[in-house]
Amino acid sequence: MFRDHVKLAVKNLRHRMSRSLLTLLGIAIGIMAIISLLALGEGMQQAVTGELSSLSDVIIVSTGGGGFSSFGGGGSTGGYFTQRDIADVERVQGVREVSAQLSGVGLAEYNGKTTILSLTGMDVVVMKLQYASQTLDAGEFFNEGDQNKIMIGYSIAHDTFDADVSVGARIKINGEKFFVSGIFGKQGFGGVSSDSIVLMSSRDFQKLTGQSNISLIYLRVENVNDAESIATTVQDAINENHGKKDFATATTMTSILQTVQNIIGILQLVLVGIASIALVVASIGIMNTMLTSVMERTREIGIMKAIGATTRDIMSIFIIEGMLLSSLGGVIGIILGVFGSQALTLILRSFMSMGGGSFQLSPIITITSVVLAVAVSLIVGVLSSLYPAWKAARMSPIEAVRYE
């Protein structure tokens, strides 16, 4: 019985080939949009996750309750951490490594021009980790044990002094000579802003300034799964030292990762929402085609009823027809979506390369999104053919047979 209905539906679709194809195209475009946007979103998720998860055992403790905002900026306003804080953090169970980021200012002189710069001192290992994803315009990172070497940002190198600073150049800071080891590439928007940074080792920083203004504490944990609970413990311990409830904020990479993923998730949802509009339009298309078909086949429906088709037979024939249209459209849409997502990625890549970003985006089509697309197209098919099918089924056989 069901096979007969399918056969009838297929014959009808074939009989009206061009109309069927056009209707099907509508669904295909809708599904294509959804598939390619989902693939793009998934690709973004993976790219960001890949980038950040290498740092997943890192916890960053900053001052102020406002949370962690500018990665490596060190521009905190709520005071500085103390050596006692560091000692306390080191004692927390599960902490593998602690290092502090020091910040202060110094008077720098190059090529006869003197200016005030903010200085950052940090452990060489931490520095390499933190700036790993950043491109270097020139030179390289200095190594553990190197003395009087600095890394500078793009605008320090090109915009701060009268002449450009190049690798190997000497800059006098507070009267002490420092050699430029590496220059960061231009950062522009987003990401870790390092355009106006001057980085040196913690030891050099303390020797130079005599200060140890700790603006950030980095720590790494033994086990990534403990990161959240250790973050809470650390935060509480430091807050107790300073007698303030919100002196410190400890942020795990996992939670940053989660925030970023949430944002991408929302973005994805909005994009798919927009793409769904195409699908709604397409389903109206199916309904329209099916209604026309019901009108044209009034006589045929009447004949089928006269020779014994039940209401259910007629409904089923028309619903199967709608489902065939939409699922075929869905499959074509998925295939088009594979190409569409590649094309979208190429366009996005060319945009991003203008910003100098280094991360690799490639579309990822998941089984879930394919299953989702098939399911959605089937549902669309059923829903949009329900009304035409019902209209066909309740047609009276006499009226239908008499219909000229």
Added chain:
Amino acid sequence: MSKDVIVTQNVSKTYGKPPLQVFALRETNLQIKQGDYIAIIGPSGSGKSTLMNLLGCLDKPTSGNIFIDGNDVSTLNENELARIRREKIGFIFQKYNLIPTLNALENVELSMGFAGVDSQVRTAKAKKLLEMVELSKRLTHKPSEMSGGEQQRVAIARALANSPSIILADEPTGNIDTKSGDNIMNILEEVNRKGETIIVVTHNMAIAQRANRVLRIQDGVVQEGHV
């Protein structure tokens, strides 16, 4: 004594409400026996189609009862009526009314499909029926590729597919040339001789003359008559 296949008791069909009520059929009492060959005649608008629709279970009477093979069909719902049409009645229409997208074989198989007959059994039976109407060479032809007479013969095969108790033919030769029409009637009579009940609605007197019994309708009233 053969049994009654159709009995109508005080069957009326009206349209509209009083005082503008129109009687399409009035207080009709009929008994049609298994194996009868009946012609229903009357001018257009007399109620022929109404009677056809009622006997064919396409419509329900306003009042009265219709029994088909002992089942009171005036109380049945849509799906039960569909089952009666499928099992008890074979329709033949003036305009053949084949499904245009299906070929001859598929058209004959269709009503057996609705009846849930196994597809192999179905195909075998459809081939046999098409052979009987001498269309073995047209099995895969679509209606548009056949002549009127051929299409009507496919329609006869289709009407016989579920071995119904009654064949209802509405002007079966109305759209066909005389020679083919004669052929159609011969086939119907052949079927009748095998015990099938045939009811032909016509206003062609030559056709009506061939029947064993004639019912004449005038203004919704059915009377036994002769040509």
